[in-house]
Amino acid sequence: MNNVTNIEGVIMTTETPILIIGKNGKTGARVNAQLNEKGISTLAVSRSSTPIFDWNKPKTWACALKGIKQAYVTYYPDLAVPSAESNLRNFVNAAKSQGVEHLVLLSGRGEGGAIRAENVLINSGLRWNVVRASWFFQNFSEAFLIEGIQQGNLVLPVGDVLEPFIDCDDIAEVVVAALTRPELANQLFEVTGPQLMTFADCVAQISEEVGRVITYTEVPLGSYLAQLKEIGLSDDELWLMNELFSKVLDGRNSQVSDGVQQALGRAPRRFADYAKAAHTSGAWTAAA
Numbered sequence: 001m002n003n004v005t006n007i008e009g010v011i012m013t014t015e016t017p018i019l020i021i022g023k024n025g026k027t028g029a030r031v032n033a034q035l036n037e038k039g040i041s042t043l044a045v046s047r048s049s050t051p052i053f054d055w056n057k058p059k060t061w062a063c064a065l066k067g068i069k070q071a072y073v074t075y076y077p078d079l080a081v082p083s084a085e086s087n088l089r090n091f092v093n094a095a096k097s098q099g100v101e102h103l104v105l106l107s108g109r110g111e112g113g114a115i116r117a118e119n120v121l122i123n124s125g126l127r128w129n130v131v132r133a134s135w136f137f138q139n140f141s142e143a144f145l146i147e148g149i150q151q152g153n154l155v156l157p158v159g160d161v162l163e164p165f166i167d168c169d170d171i172a173e174v175v176v177a178a179l180t181r182p183e184l185a186n187q188l189f190e191v192t193g194p195q196l197m198t199f200a201d202c203v204a205q206i207s208e209e210v211g212r213v214i215t216y217t218e219v220p221l222g223s224y225l226a227q228l229k230e231i232g233l234s235d236d237e238l239w240l241m242n243e244l245f246s247k248v249l250d251g252r253n254s255q256v257s258d259g260v261q262q263a264l265g266r267a268p269r270r271f272a273d274y275a276k277a278a279h280t281s282g283a284w285t286a287a288a
């Protein structure tokens with residue numbers, strides 16, 4: 001049973017769980033844990049859950065949406081992909097027809113496709129929140145950058161572009177605030193970390209934390225994509241990588257924003273503190 005404060009500030013009890021799309025994801029798992037810690041029940045779904053939820057199989061959506069009033073939505077692989085806007089529109093319509101009242105959408109900064117998808121939700125007539133995030137700290141410890149860190153040399157097609165990387169714990173806290181504090185409804189939170197860093201800065205910080213040499217190597221985008229093709233990435237995945245490294249990381253996002261402060265009334269977490277915690281948890285020890 002969930003206690004949620006309504007728009008007049010009255011505590012109401014709801015029987016329905018909050019749906020989380022992206023059960024095992026970097027933010028979905030954290031939102032799920034934080035809600036459960038507050039005693040709020042959830043239904044966390046992905047392709048490997050019961051019920052199954054698959055963005056590529058719209059027939060799986062209705063079962064997950066049944067009886068749901070609120071949901072946290074992470075799109076896979078990325079709202080930048082060309083099919084995302086129409087897929088999200090179909091999903092929002094399905095949610096509305098099932099009686100969903102409030103959706104919180106995770107979005108990415110500087111992506112044209114993401115802005116079009118955000119607008120689908122903002123103009124849907126549902127209660128909405130968009131949490132538009134910069135690059136995650138956890139890409140270095142829970143996603144595709146981990147291998148380079150473990151092997152001692154991170155290779156990417158990015159030079160000295162500054163990015164305000166953010167902690168997924170902060171993103172999850174902002175999402176949970178949006179889901180549980182009705183006064184935050186119908187707002188977009190642009191969330192970043194507190195400082196601008198290059199990828200080389202991040203690697204140097206991790207290297208210092210783990211106490212061994214880890215280098216950063218910039219390579220041309222063409223040869224990076226050719227290598228990814230060689231190891232079997234699909235055309236869609238290659239399209240996304242090209243989009244991320246040629247557009248999203250061209251310097252357009254090289255400014256911090258105050259979404260964490262706005263939603264939570266405190267500053268976002270620092271990369272150095274994340275690196276310490278990730279190292280302590282053994283994130284980078286596997287292939288050392």
Ligand SMILES: NC(=O)c1ccc[n+]([C@@H]2O[C@H](COP(=O)([O-])OP(=O)(O)OC[C@H]3O[C@@H](n4cnc5c(N)ncnc54)[C@H](OP(=O)(O)O)[C@@H]3O)[C@@H](O)[C@H]2O)c1
Pocket residue numbers: 022023024025026027028045046047048049053054055056074075076077078079080106107108109133134135136139
């Ligand atoms: N990484 C960043 O720096 C960054 C920055 C800003 C925004 N974003 C946005 O973050 C979103 C991803 O969220 P996240 O990082 O929290 O998740 P994530 O860590 O990428 O995890 C995604 C989860 O989605 C599930 N999944 C994969 N394919 C699926 C499909 N076809 N249908 C349903 N679920 C599927 C997987 O679980 P199963 O295998 O069990 O299905 C996986 O555990 C993307 O939209 C991206 O644009 C990312």
